[in-house]
Amino acid sequence: MNKKFLLVMLVLSFIVAAFYAYLGGFSSASVSEVNSEQLYVAGRAFNGSVNDSGINDAFRRAAEVLDKKELEGMLGNIYYNNPEGRGDSVKAFIGVVIPDSTVQLPADYELRVVPGGRRALRADVNAHYMLAPNRLYEAIFDYAKEQNLELETFYVEWFPEDHRGIVEVPIKE
Numbered sequence: 795m796n797k798k799f800l801l802v803m804l805v806l807s808f809i810v811a812a813f814y815a816y817l818g819g820f821s822s823a824s825v826s827e828v829n830s831e832q833l834y835v836a837g838r839a840f841n842g843s844v845n846d847s848g849i850n851d852a853f854r855r856a857a858e859v860l861d862k863k864e865l866e867g868m869l870g871n872i873y874y875n876n877p878e879g880r881g882d883s884v885k886a887f888i889g890v891v892i893p894d895s896t897v898q899l900p901a902d903y904e905l906r907v908v909p910g911g912r913r914a915l916r917a918d919v920n921a922h923y924m925l926a927p928n929r930l931y932e933a934i935f936d937y938a939k940e941q942n943l944e945l946e947t948f949y950v951e952w953f954p955e956d957h958r959g960i961v962e963v964p965i966k967e
Contacts, residue, residue: 799925803884821917823933830962832910833950835870837889843882852888859890864900867892870952872906891952907921912964915945919959930961938965 798967838852838861869893875884887906895905917930930951934961938945946964953959 825937833908
């Protein structure tokens with residue numbers, strides 16, 4: 795009985811580790827200093843508790859907009875406070891990064907433009923969008939600390955593929 799239990803646990807552990815690896819759980823983010831690019835984000839504003847169902851609704855709506863082909867683009871968000879240190883409150887704009895400002899938006903969406911040409915840190919990781927943010931922000935903050943850089947409180951993240959995430963944060967001048 796003990797040998798069977800150990801064998802089953804070993805197999806289950808292997809399956810969990812393989813799935814975690816498939817999602818990019820063992821991937822590390824790369825960070826570079828860049829000139830930020832201009833982005834167009836169509837979405838909905840959210841200001842409130844991270845436990846509020848409204849934030850989940852906004853994320854679900856963004857996925858629905860892409861699934862139903864209401865917009866062409868990729869999932870993307872703007873955070874106006876530190877997503878890692880936000881505690882219980884977040885101020886965000888959640889939606890879809892779109893190719894240009896001439897696109898017809900869904901009725902419940904608005905457009906925000908992220909200005910380009912600013913000195914910024916960009917982190918990139920090959921991991922599923924559920925795992926990517928933790929890796930990206932940790933890498934950005936570690937790099938900024940090592941390089942003695944002060945960052946603005948403006949975070950843009952986008953997910954060009956299911957297993958890839960990018961975060962850009964302007965550097966204070």
